Amino acid sequence: MAATAAVPNCQTAAVPTDLERARSDAEAVTARLGRHRVAVVLGTGWAEAFARLGGAGGRPPIATSELPGFTPPQVPGHAGSIASVPVGDLDVLVLGGRTHLYEGSSPAEVVHPVRVATLAGAELVVLTNAAGSLRAEVGPGEVVVVSDHLNLTGASPLTGDPDGFVDLSDLYCGRRRAALTARVGGLTEGVYAGVAGPQFETPAEIRALRTLGADLVGMSTVLEAIAAAHAGAEVVGLSLVTNLAAGLSTSIDHESILEVGHAATDRMSDVLEAVLADV
Numbered sequence: 392m393a394a395t396a397a398v399p400n401c402q403t404a405a406v407p408t409d410l411e412r413a414r415s416d417a418e419a420v421t422a423r424l425g426r427h428r429v430a431v432v433l434g435t436g437w438a439e440a441f442a443r444l445g446g447a448g449g450r451p452p453i454a455t456s457e458l459p460g461f462t463p464p465q466v467p468g469h470a471g472s473i474a475s476v477p478v479g480d481l482d483v484l485v486l487g488g489r490t491h492l493y494e495g496s497s498p499a500e501v502v503h504p505v506r507v508a509t510l511a512g513a514e515l516v517v518l519t520n521a522a523g524s525l526r527a528e529v530g531p532g533e534v535v536v537v538s539d540h541l542n543l544t545g546a547s548p549l550t551g552d553p554d555g556f557v558d559l560s561d562l563y564c565g566r567r568r569a570a571l572t573a574r575v576g577g578l579t580e581g582v583y584a585g586v587a588g589p590q591f592e593t594p595a596e597i598r599a600l601r602t603l604g605a606d607l608v609g610m611s612t613v614l615e616a617i618a619a620a621h622a623g624a625e626v627v628g629l630s631l632v633t634n635l636a637a638g639l640s641t642s643i644d645h646e647s648i649l650e651v652g653h654a655a656t657d658r659m660s661d662v663l664e665a666v667l668a669d670v
Contacts, residue, residue: 436652
């Protein structure tokens with residue numbers, strides 16, 4: 392009888408979990424840039440404002456395309472980089488750009504940069520964004536401190552996590568908000584409604600959001616804030632008002648949003664500087 396050929400043991404390699412991917416990228420980041428107590432996520436329009444604060448020197452930035460767990464951002468104004476930037480005596484981990492649900496990214500991909508930052512030592516995560524205002528008296532160029540949020544994306548980064556029952560009662564750190572508003576005059580606080588996008592909202596949707604208690608609306612931040620809190624970090628949210636929402640203005644487009652960010656650079660820099668002075 393002919394010998395039967397041995398059948399190789401064809402076991403499928405285990406697919407890394409979201410946390411394992413984040414831990415692997417965090418190790419790469421800390422190896423090249425070191426550990427950081429503070430991370431700043433630069434949303435649309437905020438890069439120029441932060442650049443005015445950061446000093447020269449430091450290690451070369453990392454392109455997120457070099458890190459396997461990152462999904463490169465596709466929106467203009469989002470650089471797709473991670474840098475260690477000295478601001479006074481503080482080294483800040485700067486996440487240049489973000490990915491969004493509307494780009495086809497999953498919640499895990501959206502929050503991956505924040506998870507990497509917290510695993511790389513961040514105890515404070517500053518989330519910046521561009522937002523539409525639902526209040527006619529808070530117009531383009533205003534910086535609003537996020538006091539709370541409505542997650543209307545229909546998603547959560549904690550779905551499937553047995554330890555996902557995180558307390559969000561002080562998600563946007565009240566102590567830091569109080570210190571910031573005392574340090575910078577004329578700041579307004581508001582509730583940020585996070586929606587999936589990419590389309591801008593209809594006037595009827597804006598009326599509904601106002602009824603729910605929203606002051607701002609945008610397409611980011613809420614999932615990242617949840618992930619940061621789940622990791623044990625404090626969160627500060629800053630919104631640049633780039634337009635009045637539908638029904639309060641005549642038209643909205645992405646190009647005008649970028650223009651407002653450029654015009655408000657000084658104000659944004661002042662607010663960021665005040666946040667970092669409290670660390």
